Amino acid sequence: MNHYPQAWGRPRDDVYGQYDSSYLHTAMPQTHTQSPAVTGTSVLGVKFNGGVVVAADNLASYGSLQRFTDVKRLRTFPPNTVVGFGGDVSDMQYLDRLLQSLDIRENYLSSTGHSLNARNLHTYLSKVMYKRRSDFNPLWNMMLVAGLDEHEAPFLASVDLLGTTFSAPTLATGFGAHLAQPLLRKLMPDDEESVKNVTQEQAVTAIKECMKVLFYRDARSLDKYSIAIITKDGVQLSEDEKLENQSWAFADQIRGYGTQVN
Secondary structure, eight states: OOOOGGGTTSOOHHHHOOOOOGGGOOOOOOOOOOSOSEEEOOEEEEEETTEEEEEEESOEEETTEEEESOOOOEEEETTTEEEEEEEEHHHHHHHHHHHHHHHHHHHHTGGGSOOOOHHHHHHHHHHHHHHHHHTTOOOOEEEEEEEEOTTSOEEEEEEOTTOOEEEOSEEEOTTHHHHTHHHHHHHOOSSGGGGGGOOHHHHHHHHHHHHHHHHHHOTTOOSEEEEEEEETTEEEEEEEEEOTTOOSGGGGGSTTSSOOOO
8 A cells, every 4th residue: 555645546656657746846835824714712710629610612613603513622631630722623633632642651651650630731731832833833722721730739720822831720711811810810819829718619600600701792602611620539521511591682672783663
């Protein structure tokens, strides 16, 4: 079998003669993607006293078109880490395969008694993103890494397409950084010490309220989303959550919407 892609699907040279491959030659310079095509929007994360809650909707937009409505943008990494992806979906799929291969290698080495935690995985992703940025071929994503660190303490940090990292009790990407982050900071207005006063129920409620705000205010969001709760017992992931009682029925009461009688 000829393993070269340019030979796939064409007649064999030894049977039909040499194939004209001049169309493969080009004088154009090598180029890379400069703008993502199919993208996902915000990812939200918040710590609580014992773990982290992270959420992202299931929409992938093609420009302003809500093209794919069942794209899961939360990826679990055993034993208790979740990566939430925002940005280009094809780059997200590449990173997902990269993490799967890393997971397989770690499972082969599990006899050593060591396993990757959320901090390790965040460091790994930051190096990958910085390397691609240094090659002038960045992966167009911003990610949240949520889970537990080596001391089983809640861990939440972000990494963007430049390899820049940041950690805080509450984080959000995309429009969530403008719309949801102020609401999350009401839950924890102070530093890391305030995490001890936040329960799992409070964190989940805050995330769900922020997802509701994003559905109404962000044109690239959806009312169906995925949410993960990470604790020392593992990851509780639900990928088909739906905002309850969400409708635009109130819009007909707003002047300027539709036909006005009076």
